[in-house]
């Protein structure tokens with residue numbers, strides 16, 4: 001007999017999350033809270049329910065348990081009390097340490113999952129990935145992040161969007177695992193470079209046809225897609241979620257009264273605390289930005305943390321070798337800002353020009369269009 005109740009529960013159960021992380025001893029409360037809030041929005045984006053949180057203040061991670069044995073025990077108790085399904089550590093954690101923690105938490109919940117920040121982000125990516133290219137890049141990033149241990153620890157990759165899941169396979173032959181890992185990396189790399197070639201050809205064709213390109217880049221949720229839609233007249237998905245966009249899309253810029261061939265591209269957003277390998281895995285999607293003539297760096301000026309986020313974006317651009325490219329800052333969401341005159345006034349943004357817009361209301365769009373044309377032709 002089918003128990004419909006059980007069946008429904010299976011589908012309506014929202015995973016219960018516990019947040020934790022290591023912060024340096026001197027961290028002030030404001031940035032500690034901002035860090036945890038960002039993690040919370042990542043979990044909401046994933047569709048999880050945040051049920052508990054605890055932070056460890058320490059300058060160095062513990063070699064085996066990352067958060068320290070005492071903290072690990074405290075977390076184990078909370079897992080049992082709050083019926084936690086997944087623990088997320090807001091740092092980059094070694095696979096071996098994650099495994100050790102899973103063993104410690106096993107008694108509180110035999111199905112417990114322990115993820116680090118990168119695992120969580122990759123899970124969100126898996127949920128949002130639509131194209132073959134995005135899926136391959138996620139697989140590659142997973143392989144890079146978890147190393148060959150990915151297989152031995154019972155972590156499996158799923159291209160169907162499940163991402164990482166513990167299946168408790170146990171240790172397998174190390175050499176075999178490594179070989180398997182290397183082969184997978186090679187195969188995915190090959191498939192990806194085929195797709196990149198196709199994209200590069202398209203970019204090359206556009207260049208030959210005389211199109212100039214402006215690439216929208218920036219932190220996740222800054223309003224890049226909303227700006228893209230406004231500039232191109234398209235209707236791509238805009239959402240109050242992190243990583244709503246995973247692929248890249250291009251469109252012709254619509255400029256009233258002017259016939260100019262400018263292509264605008266939108267792409268995946270950046271986020272702090274990502275290993276270099278992950279950015280590298282997404283190179284194919286970022287190709288449009290890499291080949292652009294101009295970068296529009298979108299900043300959510302209503303975000304109190306926007307200064308830090310600008311620095312993150314600058315660092316990623318540096319990693320991608322794009323720091324020398326022509327660019328300017330677009331301070332977006334100005335409609336939400338109480339004291340707009342304070343935004344972007346810091347000298348750190350000079351000598352680059354900055355524009356203040358609202359992609360939502362359309363405020364400042366004329367000035368932006370002008371600056372785009374000037375920068376491209378200047």
Ligand SMILES: Nc1nc2c(ncn2[C@@H]2O[C@H](COP(=O)(O)OP(=O)(O)OP(=O)(O)O)[C@@H](O)[C@H]2O)c(=O)[nH]1
Nearest residue numbers: 220221222223224225226239243244245269359360
């Ligand atoms: N008030 C206000 N909200 C905005 C503005 N621009 C974007 N938003 C909102 O900000 C959220 C994110 O917008 P998106 O355009 O999806 O942001 P994104 O940078 O593409 O985000 P990802 O693709 O997830 O990295 C949405 O809820 C938008 O409605 C703006 O100018 N003003």
Ligand SMILES: [Mg+2]
Nearest residue numbers: 224225244245
């Ligand atoms: Mg987007």
